[in-house]
Structures are given as C-alpha cells and as structure tokens.
Amino acid sequence: MAIVEPRTTERAPEPQRHWLVEWLTTTDHKRIGILYLGNSFAFFFVAGLFALLMRTELAAPGRQLVTTNGYNQLFTLHGTLMIFLFILPVLVGFGNYLIPLQIGALDMAFPRINALSFWLLPVGGLTILSGLLARGGAAAAGWTSYAPVSEQGGAGQDLWIVGLVVVGTASILSGVNFIVTILRLRAPGMTMTRLPVFVWSMLATSLLMVLATPVLTAGLLMLFADRRLGAFFFNPTHGGDVLLWQHVFWFFGHPEVYMLILGAWGVVSEILPVFSGRPLFGYPGVILAFVLITALSFSVWAHHMFVTGQVEYPFFSATTELISIPTGVLFFNWLATLWRGRLRFEPPMLFALGFIALFLIGGVDGVWMASPSMDFAIHDTYWVVAHIHYVLFGGTVFGVMAASYYWFPKITGRLLSRKLGQWHFWLMFLGFNLTFFPMHELGLRGMPRRVADYLPDAGWSFLNQLATAGSFLIAVSLLVFLVNVVLTLRRPPDAPPDPWEGNTLEWATTSPPPVHNFDRLPEVRSNRPVRDGREQEVAR
Amino acid sequence: MAACRRSRIGLAVLAAAALAGCAKQGATVQGQEIHDLYVLIIILALPVFIGVEGVLLWCIVRYRQRRTSDGQPVSQRAGGPRSLAVFFAIPTVIVTFFFLYGERTLADVQRPEPNPAVELRIDGFQWQWTVYYLNEGFFVTGKTLTKEPVFELPVGAPVHVRLEARDVVHEFYVPDFLFMRNALPGRPNEFSFTPTRIGTFRGQCAEFCGLHHDQMRFVLKVVSQADYVAWVDQARKAAQHVDCNPSGPLKLVSKDNSWNTGCLAVAAGSPFSVSVSNLDPGIEHNFAIYPKAGAKRPLFQGPRFAGVAEKTFELRPLPKGRYYFQCDVHGPAMSGALVVK
Numbered sequence: 001m002a003i004v005e006p007r008t009t010e011r012a013p014e015p016q017r018h019w020l021v022e023w024l025t026t027t028d029h030k031r032i033g034i035l036y037l038g039n040s041f042a043f044f045f046v047a048g049l050f051a052l053l054m055r056t057e058l059a060a061p062g063r064q065l066v067t068t069n070g071y072n073q074l075f076t077l078h079g080t081l082m083i084f085l086f087i088l089p090v091l092v093g094f095g096n097y098l099i100p101l102q103i104g105a106l107d108m109a110f111p112r113i114n115a116l117s118f119w120l121l122p123v124g125g126l127t128i129l130s131g132l133l134a135r136g137g138a139a140a141a142g143w144t145s146y147a148p149v150s151e152q153g154g155a156g157q158d159l160w161i162v163g164l165v166v167v168g169t170a171s172i173l174s175g176v177n178f179i180v181t182i183l184r185l186r187a188p189g190m191t192m193t194r195l196p197v198f199v200w201s202m203l204a205t206s207l208l209m210v211l212a213t214p215v216l217t218a219g220l221l222m223l224f225a226d227r228r229l230g231a232f233f234f235n236p237t238h239g240g241d242v243l244l245w246q247h248v249f250w251f252f253g254h255p256e257v258y259m260l261i262l263g264a265w266g267v268v269s270e271i272l273p274v275f276s277g278r279p280l281f282g283y284p285g286v287i288l289a290f291v292l293i294t295a296l297s298f299s300v301w302a303h304h305m306f307v308t309g310q311v312e313y314p315f316f317s318a319t320t321e322l323i324s325i326p327t328g329v330l331f332f333n334w335l336a337t338l339w340r341g342r343l344r345f346e347p348p349m350l351f352a353l354g355f356i357a358l359f360l361i362g363g364v365d366g367v368w369m370a371s372p373s374m375d376f377a378i379h380d381t382y383w384v385v386a387h388i389h390y391v392l393f394g395g396t397v398f399g400v401m402a403a404s405y406y407w408f409p410k411i412t413g414r415l416l417s418r419k420l421g422q423w424h425f426w427l428m429f430l431g432f433n434l435t436f437f438p439m440h441e442l443g444l445r446g447m448p449r450r451v452a453d454y455l456p457d458a459g460w461s462f463l464n465q466l467a468t469a470g471s472f473l474i475a476v477s478l479l480v481f482l483v484n485v486v487l488t489l490r491r492p493p494d495a496p497p498d499p500w501e502g503n504t505l506e507w508a509t510t511s512p513p514p515v516h517n518f519d520r521l522p523e524v525r526s527n528r529p530v531r532d533g534r535e536q537e538v539a540r
Numbered sequence: 541m542a543a544c545r546r547s548r549i550g551l552a553v554l555a556a557a558a559l560a561g562c563a564k565q566g567a568t569v570q571g572q573e574i575h576d577l578y579v580l581i582i583i584l585a586l587p588v589f590i591g592v593e594g595v596l597l598w599c600i601v602r603y604r605q606r607r608t609s610d611g612q613p614v615s616q617r618a619g620g621p622r623s624l625a626v627f628f629a630i631p632t633v634i635v636t637f638f639f640l641y642g643e644r645t646l647a648d649v650q651r652p653e654p655n656p657a658v659e660l661r662i663d664g665f666q667w668q669w670t671v672y673y674l675n676e677g678f679f680v681t682g683k684t685l686t687k688e689p690v691f692e693l694p695v696g697a698p699v700h701v702r703l704e705a706r707d708v709v710h711e712f713y714v715p716d717f718l719f720m721r722n723a724l725p726g727r728p729n730e731f732s733f734t735p736t737r738i739g740t741f742r743g744q745c746a747e748f749c750g751l752h753h754d755q756m757r758f759v760l761k762v763v764s765q766a767d768y769v770a771w772v773d774q775a776r777k778a779a780q781h782v783d784c785n786p787s788g789p790l791k792l793v794s795k796d797n798s799w800n801t802g803c804l805a806v807a808a809g810s811p812f813s814v815s816v817s818n819l820d821p822g823i824e825h826n827f828a829i830y831p832k833a834g835a836k837r838p839l840f841q842g843p844r845f846a847g848v849a850e851k852t853f854e855l856r857p858l859p860k861g862r863y864y865f866q867c868d869v870h871g872p873a874m875s876g877a878l879v880v881k
Contacts, residue, residue, distance in 0.1 A: 068751060068752065068754065069751060072748075072750075072751065072753075140750075140751075141748070141750075142748050146708075146709055146747070146748070148707070148708045148709075148725070149708045149709070149748065149749055149750050152708075152750060152822055152823075236725045236726030236727075237725075237726075241726070241727075242708075242709055242724050242725055242726060242727065243724065243727060276603070276614075277614040278614055278615065278616065278618075279616055279618040280618065281617075281618050281619045281623075282618065282619040282623060282624055282627065283618065284624070285619070285623075285624040285627060288624075307711065307720055307721060307722050307746075307747075308722045308724065308727075308729075309721050309722060309729040309731070310724070310727060310729070313646055313650075314643060317639065317642060317643075317646075318639060321635045321638065321639050322635070324631060324635060325628060325631045325632055325635060326628075328627070328630065328631035329624075329627045329628055329631070331592055332623075332626075332627040332630075333619075333627065335592065335595050335596060335599065336619060336623065338596070338599035338600075338603060339595075339599060339603070340603060340614070340615045341599070341603050341614055341615075342603065342604075342605045342614050343599065343600065343603050343604045343605055344605050345604065345605075353596065353600065356592075356596055357593060357596060360589065360592050360593065361589070364585045364588060364589050367581055367584075367585055367638070368578065368581050370642075371577060371581070371638070371639075371642035371645070371646070372642070372646050373573070373574050373577060373642065373645045373646040373648075373649045373650075374574060374577050374578060374581065374642065374645075376574065376649065376718065376719050376720055376721070377563075377571075377574050377575075377578070377718035377719065377720070379720065379746075380711060380713070380720060380746040380747055381715075381746065444563050444564065445564070445715065446564075446713070446715025446716075446742075448711075448713060448744060448745070448746040449746075449748070450748040450753060450754075451744075451753065451754035452753075452754045453754045453755075454754070455742075455757075458742070
C-alpha cells in the first residue's frame with residue numbers, strides 16, 4: 001500500500017527561518033552529516049584532552065596532576081567518548097553525507113529518524129560527561145566496565161549506563177536507515193556490484209550496528225538492574241556470574257571493533273584508486289573480505305577473555321586467526337592498487353598511505369595476542385594499548401583524516417591547504433609512532449594498563465616519557481588541522497565539482513551539492529561512473 | 541648481487557634478534573615456552589611486516605607521479621579470480637602453521653602439575669593479595685596502601701596455585717613469568733608453574749579493579765631450597781607470636797580495608813562489647829571470631845554492613861585462650877588475634 005501525500009500544485013513560498021532553527025530542525029542528510037562530523041570532532045577534542053592529561057600524569061612516577069580517582073575517570077571517559085562518540089559517529093557522519101550522494105539518491109530513506117539518531121548522540125554524550133558533576137565523579141570502571149567493579153561506583157556510573165543506552169539506540173536507528181537506503185534507494189544502473197566500496201563498508205557496518213548493539217543495550221540494562229533494582233546477574237555473592245558480563249560485553253564488543261574499522265577501510269579503498277589513477281584492485285575480493293569479516297566478527301569475542309582461563313581456547317584462537325585471512329587480502333588488494341599506478345601525494349593520499357603503514361603494525365602485533373598462551377604474557381599490559389591504538393588511531397583516525405581532506409571540498413566547497421595538510425600528516429605520523437610504538441616494549445616489560453602510577457625503579461619511566469612527548473606532538477598536529485579548517489572556511493568557496501578526478505557519483509554534482517543533490521544524474525555503467533564520464537568527454 | 545642479498549638476510553636476522561631481546565626470558569619452565577613462542581611469531585611476522593612495508597615504500601618511490609610519465613596511460617588491470625585465490629592462500633598457510641604451534645605451547649602451559657611441591661591459594665581483594673601456604677599452615681597477606689605481601693618459593697619445585705577473588709575481578713600477573721591469570725569471584729582458577737631462576741620478582745594486579753588498582757603490588761622471591769625451609773619456619777613462628785593486654789572496651793576501625801589493630805585482648809569470664817566502625821564508603825565488612833585461623837565454624841559472626849557506619853556487638857564471655865578474628869569479606873587480610881586472659 002502506498003501512502004501518497006496530497007500535493008498542492010502551487011506551494012506557498014517557505015517562510016524564511018532563523019539559521020539556528022534551520023539547523024536544529026533539518027532533515028537534509030547533508031546537514032545532518034555535517035552535524036555528525038561537528039559533534040564527533042568536538043568529542044574527539046574533549047577525549048583527546050583527557051588523553052593528554054593521562055599522558056602528562058604518566059610522564060613520571062608519583063602524582064603529578066590528578067588523583068587516582070581522577071585518573072580512573074579520565075581513562076574511562078577517554079575510551080568511552082573516543083569509541084562511542086567519535087570513531088563510530090564520525091564514520092556514520094561521512095556515511096550520512098556521502099551514501100545518498102554515492103548511490104545517486106535524494107536523501108536517506110528515513111530523514112526524520114536520521115535527525116533523531118543524530119540528536120540522541122549529544123544527549124547521550126553529555127549524559128556520560130555530566131557524571132563529572134556527580135558526587136564521587138564520573139564513571140571510573142573503564143570503557144569495558146567489567147562487573148562487579150562497575151556495580152560499585154556512584155551516580156557517575158549510572159549516568160554512563162544511561163548515556164550509552166541512548167547512544168546505542170542512535171546507532172541501531174542509523175544502522176536500519178543505512179541498510180534500507182542502500183538496498184532501496186540506489187539510482188538506475190547502480191547495481192550492488194557497482195556500489196562504491198565505501199557504501200559497501202558502511203552496509204557491513206550497519207549490519208553490525210543493528211545486530212550487535214542491542215546486545216550491549218541488554219547488558220547495560222542488566223547492569224543497571226544489578227545496581228539499582230536489586231538484581232544479581234553479575235554478582236556472585238547471590239548466585240550471579242562475573243563472566244556473564246564479559247561474554248555479553250564482548251559479544252557486542254568485537255563486532256564493535258569492526259564497526260570502527262570497516263568504514264575506514266572503505267574510505268581508503270576509495271582514495272587509493274583515485275590518487276593512483278587505477279581501479280581498485282580485486283573489487284570483488286575486497287567486498288568478499290568485508291562480508292567474511294562481518295560474519296566472522298561474531299565468533300571471535302572470547303579472545304578478549306583468554307586470561308579468564310575459562311573459555312574454549314582452540315575455537316576462539318582459530319576463529320581469531322581465521323579472521324586475519326580476509327584482513328590480509330585487503331592489504332594485498334591495496335598494494336596491488338598502487339602497483340604500476342601514478343601516485344599523487346595530495347593530503348588524502350598521504351593519510352591513506354599512512355593508514356596502510358600503521359594499520360599493518362596493528363594487524364601484525366595482534367597476531368601475538370591471537371595465540372592464547374602468548375596472550376597470557378601481554379594481555380592487560382601496554383602491548384594491548386599499543387595494539388588498539390595502532391588499529392583505531394593509526395587505522396581509523398588516519399582513515400578519518402584522509403576522508404576529511406578528501407571530502408572537505410565536496411562538503412564546504414573549499415579545498416583545505418595542501419601545505420598545512422602535509423604538516424598535519426607528518427607531525428601526526430611522527431607523534432603517533434612516538435606515542436604508541438614504545439608501548440609495545442612497555443607491555444613486554446610488564447607495565448599493566450589502567451594504572452595511575454608506577455614505581456620509579458620499574459624501568460618504565462623513559463618509555464613513558466617518549467610516549468608523553470609523542471602525545472603532545474599529536475596535539476600540535478591536530479592544532480594544525482584545526483587552523484587549516486578555520487582558515488579555509490574563511491575563504492570564499494571556489495572548489496570545482498571534481499577537484500581530485502574522482503570515481504564516484506558525489507563528484508558529478510556541485511561542491512557543495514544542492515539540497516536535492518543532483519541536477520542531472522550521470523549514467524551508471526561501472527563502479528566508476530564519474531571516470532567513465534570523463535573518458536567519454538576525452539573521446540569526444 | 542649475492543652479497544647484497546646475504547647482507548639483507550643478515551639484517552633481517554639482526555632485526556629479529558633485537559626484537560626477541562625485547563621480550564623477557566621466562567623465569568619459569570612455562571614462561572620460557574611462551575618466550576619461545578614469541579620468538580617464533582617474530583620469525584613469521586617480520587617477513588610479512590618487512591614485505592608489506594617494503595612494497596608500499598617501493599610503490600611510493602617507483603610509481604610516484606613524474607613529469608615524464610604524464611600522458612602515458614596507467615594500467616587499468618584490476619585482477620581476477622587467480623590473484624584473489626593467491627591473496628587468500630598466502631595468509632591461510634601462515635595462519636595454519638602458527639595456529640598449530642600455538643596450540644602446542646598452550647597445552648604445555650596449561651598442563652596441571654600432578655605432584656606439586658608447594659600448594660598455594662591466592663586470594664585477590666580490593667586492593668591487595670593474600671597467599672595461603674596450604675600444606676605449611678600459614679599465610680602472608682598484604683594490606684591496602686600500607687603493606688605489599690612478600691612471599692617466597694623454592695627454585696626448581698613445581699607450584700600449584702588456586703586463584704580466587706573475594707570481591708571483584710583481579711589478575712595475578714608476574715611479568716618475569718610471562719604469565720597472568722584472572723582471579724574471579726565465584727570461579728576459581730588453577731594453574732601450575734616451576735620457577736627456574738633465583739631472584740626477586742615483582743608482580744601486580746593487571747585487571748582494573750577499582751580505585752587503588754595501581755597499588756596492588758606484591759613481591760615474589762624465588763630462593764634456594766634451604767632458604768625456603770628457613771623462611772617457612774620463621775613465618776610460622778611469627779604467626780603465633782602476636783600478644784597484647786586487656787585495656788578497656790574493644791574498638792575496631794576499618795579504613796582502606798584494613799583494621800586499626802591486629803590484636804584484641806579481654807578478661808576471661810566476663811561479657812564484653814566490640815564496637816566496629818567501617819570507614820570504607822560503600823564497602824562491606826563484618827566482624828567474626830573463630831577458635832583459630834582456618835576454622836570453619838565461627839564462635840561469633842556479626843552481620844556484613846557497608847561503610848560509612850558503626851555497629852556495637854555484645855558478646856558472651858569466652859574461656860581463657862587465643863582466638864582468631866577477621867572480617868569474613870576480606871579474610872586474613874583483615875584479621876588478628878583475640879587474646880582472652
């Protein structure tokens with residue numbers, strides 16, 4: 001049954017509304033995308049500031065800056081905000097802006113749900129942060145909030161639970177929206193096998209969001225019931241089970257890791273072909289890898305729990321090592337894309353190449369942890385901190401930066417400065433490695449994660465100082481980025497529709513695109529329709 | 541050309557050796573096996589790492605855009621099923637080999653010791669450890685923020701550990717053993733190890749367990765058999781030597797999960813009262829009296845209550861002798877002698 005809205009042939013002109021009202025009530029996917037990006041980067045800077053405070057505290061043994069309780073809140077909030085309010089939302093933000101453009105649609109399938117799922121994010125994020133005002137401070141049980149530690153804590157922990165339920169709801173809603181948009185609103189000719197890789201990666205991400213996030217929500221509600229309603233799901237003194245929380249959390253948590261990286265893989269797989277003048281090597285293989293990883297990601301969760309001594313080792317170590325196979329395939333395809341290309345080192349390409357170099361380290365150092373007995377030596381040490389940051393910072397954040405430089409002209413109509421972009425890249429690349437590479441060695445020397453302090457004779461001081469110096473270098477690089485954005489936004493918009501010689505449909509419209517996205521939609525006959533158009537023009 | 545290749549291989553071997561040096565040698569039989577696995581993974585991973593980064597750098601240098609290459613068409617080959625099969629095959633081979641070797645090491649590390657020379661029960665609590673010597677009949681305990689437990693083990697003798705937690709999840713971790721294992725409330729873990737090197741090893745809790753997680757350190761000394769026997773003797777004697785005299789009403793105060801005293805004294809044959817003051821916000825304690833440490837049935841067991849609060853208990857007279865009191869939540873870490881004179 002179709003619902004047809006009655007239309008009047010002549011519409012009264014829209015009343016001019018205040019710009020703030022426009023932005024607060026918008027259902028345009030592009031504006032919502034921009035809101036997502038702005039909100040995500042705001043949380044990125046807050047959570048980054050928390051990281052700087054932690055690094056400053058750890059620069060030397062003893063108390064420098066914050067109390068133990070303060071430190072515990074800092075790492076809890078840093079992890080929570082980075083994962084739930086920066087990395088996932090920033091990818092969803094790019095998805096929001098680009099998916100309708102890349103598939104040649106007018107908007108998302110459910111524009112109002114789209115607006116709702118955005119506005120839930122700042123509400124959830126601020127709820128979590130408001131814990132700082134509660135007695136005893138914000139949540140301080142880590143972003144994984146293992147029970148029963150998470151059953152102690154004060155109101156800050158409750159605010160953390162409520163905030164995450166809200167944020168989780170947002171991601172379930174946007175997952176549904178993406179899936180329907182991608183499956184139902186593609187332009188004529190845009191078959192699934194011509195879908196841009198970024199859209200494929202967001203389709204996989206959305207599946208994970210819809211299937212895994214409800215598990216987290218259920219776990220959070222159980223935790224809340226334990227804390228406030230007298231339940232005993234995770235409390236062993238009354239017959240509950242402490243491992244139940246870990247199973248529930250990681251059954252969500254590992255698909256979550258792939259939610260955080262798939263989008264960045266998509267971005268890099270878009271950018272490498274454009275700046276090497278080649279097609280993406282092995283497009284079907286890349287899609288196959290995405291699909292395999294999405295499916296397998298639900299079978300590896302207990303590799304986070306090897307040290308509990310109470311999981312089925314052969315199964316979980318086998319599935320974990322299995323999932324590294326499609327990941328390896330991605331690397332081969334990326335390298336083969338560069339091979340015999342003509343590489344242009346514009347800032348998006350620099351970050352995409354940096355992504356490959358660093359994500360590889362995150363992949364390789366993860367191999368150690370996939371083997372349970374090796375994991376006994378390094379799990380819960382700084383080795384894991386190094387690993388997660390090589391994956392999520394060296395991987396996703398470099399991918400996000402590549403995406404920012406790549407699509408900034410499309411979104412704002414202005415190209416970011418190339419020179420400042422190069423400074424940003426090199427400072428961040430250097431700072432990142434200086435911060436996180438020494439953490440491998442810190443882990444091997446036995447420094448556990450999540451400690452506010454360490455002994456002067458532990459032999460960890462120098463490596464910690466390196467890491468702290470590196471973190472400030474990262475901060476400087478991000479200031480360069482911020483300056484670049486601010487300076488560029490003050491210039492008049494002058495970017496052409498297709499500044500990079502792109503492949504996908506977003507480059508077929510103006511920068512920025514009109515409200516209805518396309519004045520004229522080019523024909524889609526391959527997965528590089530805009531390049532096809534350029535070739536035809538040359539042939540003519 | 542050959543010399544160049546040889547020097548390149550030499551370089552890779554050197555790099556592998558340098559990386560292997562980063563990891564500690566295991567101070568136990570099991571830890572050494574894990575160290576060997578670490579080295580094996582380096583041997584497998586280093587060529588992958590160097591290969592991928594090398595090709596990446598090669599592409600960046602060789603295929604960068606140059607003036608001279610402008611105008612020439614760029615290859616548009618995008619691979620087919622054959623390259624896809626190769627791309628899947630390479631990691632599959634590496635992973636299979638790695639999995640099988642890892643399983644072997646795991647079996648060795650997990651194997652329980654049939655005839656342990658020392659049997660320990662180790663309890664984690666917020667925020668310290670208690671180590672019970674099950675066959676020797678004494679324990680060593682740390683006190684939150686005030687005392688790190690120091691305990692000894694004989695070199696070359698297999699040790700069996702039963703690991704538990706009293707409140708939240710903790711983790712027993714000795715970096716030099718290349719080993720960590722969760723201490724889970726309600727789900728005991730068991731493992732064995734055999735120390736191979738005399739020395740003093742630091743350990744600490746590795747699973748975040750609340751406020752003073754970073755202060756949950758302990759010291760494990762691996763000593764010669766003779767030194768170990770002497771230490772056990774001395775520890776046993778010290779456990780029996782606590783004494784004090786009656787002086788007014790009994791007042792117990794718990795702060796940072798530690799009692800204010802390890803010895804209470806009352807006069808025989810008269811009823812007495814104990815006031816228990818719990819200054820630990822949100823944490824439960826109680827007060828219980830046993831005939832001796834390790835006894836199952838208490839002579840008196842007060843209710844658990846969370847701080848900050850105070851309760852006073854009226855007790856019946858006790859015959860002359862030495863008794864043992866503790867907080868049942870935290871066990872020997874919050875215990876002492878009750879002397880009735």
